């Protein structure tokens with residue numbers, strides 16, 4: 001994958017595009033910013049913003065026919081936002097309505113405007129503010145044009161007077177212009193109103209720049225069919241065209257700021273839960289009512305992915321910004337950009353919720369995984385972020401834990417519990433296997449890792465190696481159907497080993513539910529925690545619910561379940577890259593209700609149990625394996641559990657001298673506090689054994705003569721472990737332990 005390909009991930013993202021109301025507003029009022037100010041009660045700043053965009057705020061707030069209202073998202077929910085009511089209130093309540101007195105140098109060009117209606121006056125105001133020499137010719141005895149039929153004369157005349165307060169221009173009334181050539185100006189704007197004289201120039205004009213075929217003459221406003229508010233927009237737009245013309249001589253320069261934006265239909269697919277019911281907006285504006293009405297505005301923009309993604313929330317970034325940072329990280333430019341997103345892309349749980357939430361299927365899961373792969377290939381993915389899990393996978397697939405039980409020559413089924421289920425509790429695997437064997441005796445068992453840690457670490461070669469080994473065993477067993485207990489293994493197989501036919505353990509359990517499982521739930525209410533990897537396996541999700549009903553539980557669904565399942569914090573192995581984020585996510589997940597959570601991923605179960613939430617694996621409930629509150633095994637215990645599982649599955653191997661348990665080389669006393677720290681910092685007891693063994697063998701240790709404590713270190717994999725310990729009669733007492741990525745130069749040699 002090339003670096004530029006990463007930019008395309010967010011091609012479909014429409015965050016930041018104009019909301020429908022703004023697209024429909026002829027004057028392009030920035031409604032989100034305007035409303036934001038009103039919602040906070042800042043009427044004066046809201047007025048300034050409004051005035052800068054509409055030029056004649058009092059007039060527009062009284063005559064606009066509100067095309068924004070017709071397209072407002074809120075219309076489909078209850079009633080559209082009454083923008084006119086809010087705009088009128090701003091004009092009413094603003095404490096400062098002084099127009100801006102621009103201090104700009106005088107320009108040499110003269111501009112003639114024919115017609116003092118809204119369009120002509122808007123053009124005149126814009127150009128006179130920039131200190132062009134502007135003269136407006138009006139055939140009637142007063143400016144206003146079609147406003148005379150819409151508003152009281154004193155309203156619009158006083159508005160013109162007010163807005164032109166600091167602007168000097170000439171207004172020539174009662175003057176009919178018969179031909180543009182009689183004017184001595186550099187540029188002419190023809191805005192003679194409905195049915196007015198177009199001097200034969202209307203045909204073949206440029207609809208964007210409003211330039212005509214005649215050099216230096218522009219034409220617009222209601223003369224060419226604009227509504228009153230559109231006429232103001234024409235006046236403002238043509239002022240830009242005229243400036244361009246006097247500067248570079250172009251009649252067809254398109255003023256970019258007045259480009260028409262099309263409504264993005266995706267906005268109508270965003271589901272919203274609105275607060276603030278509609279209240280009457282009839283009569284004179286009232287401050288509180290206006291703020292309440294403004295609060296009904298959803299300030300429409302897309303944030304769907306961020307709403308569900310803890311990564312985006314915690315880094316305060318949306319996909320578009322993330323891809324920019326990812327590109328800078330993959331391709332840092334010396335002294336300009338750094339690997340800014342290194343931690344971010346290793347904080348992604350690989351849950352896929354962003355893609356599910358996004359109306360445009362923007363897939364940040366894949367983007368961030370590909371970025372990990374890219375960095376890995378470049379040799380710059382920080383090894384310590386994934387080192388622990390790669391060593392864990394290696395252990396699960398090592399002689400000590402890897403198990404293949406084969407009852408017959410060819411197997412009909414092959415049970416694949418994954419490496420985590422037995423690590424959590426060997427009885428999960430033993431009971432499930434016993435159950436499966438009762439249904440079909442010719443079921444083999446393969447206990448190892450599916451390779452996802454290598455995938456999450458961006459190491460495709462290692463992942464392929466692990467998965468080729470699985471394929472090899474599967475072929476040798478006669479290509480049986482594989483029964484999967486872990487939703488993450490299932491997702492991984494579906495992606496990388498699609499040739500293997502799989503079925504979830506829980507689908508089989510529903511089909512062969514045993515009568516003795518009934519009644520265990522006692523009619524209590526539980527909440528199902530769907531693992532994020534189960535997102536698109538609605539059959540498995542339904543099986544879990546059916547099983548729970550079979551055993552007698554009521555179910556109260558969590559807000560994020562089914563396709564919107566969220567990661568428990570374990571996915572993507574983000575622990576080393578961002579431990580704080582792991583704690584934050586876990587705390588959030590367990591807060592939702594006080595029900596017992598039931599899940600079918602042992603990592604979700606153990607993550608929640610370790611954080612103090614009562615949570616059962618479905619196998620706990622059915623097979624009575626453990627109580628909802630049973631402790632989650634620590635990392636060292638998880639390894640011992642895998643070894644125990646192998647011993648129980650293959651007792652013969654032990655009897656025959658098969659080396660399946662690594663002897664503990666020393667006796668080590670560890671306090672509960674340090675055990676907790678080791679767990680949080682991904683440190684195993686065997687890492688500590690290795691350090692002490694090394695220190696004792698080499699004598700490479702420092703002694704604190706006051707306390708008698710030794711401190712030593714040893715680098716294993718990508719991590720250096722530091723251990724402080726004392727000698728005891730029967731072994732050692734651990735006093736402290738920590739680890740980090742570092743290189744130590746010893747005797748001139750670099751250790752890593």
Ligand code: SF4
Nearest residue numbers: 021072073297298300
């Ligand atoms: S809710 Fe607000 S931002 Fe959305 S379309 Fe309506 S007025 Fe515009």
Ligand code: SF4
Nearest residue numbers: 013014302305358362
């Ligand atoms: S969900 Fe996210 S990625 Fe998709 S359009 Fe919205 S902001 Fe963009």
Ligand code: SF4
Nearest residue numbers: 309348349351352354
């Ligand atoms: S995969 Fe999950 S954690 Fe990663 S960006 Fe998407 S929603 Fe966020």
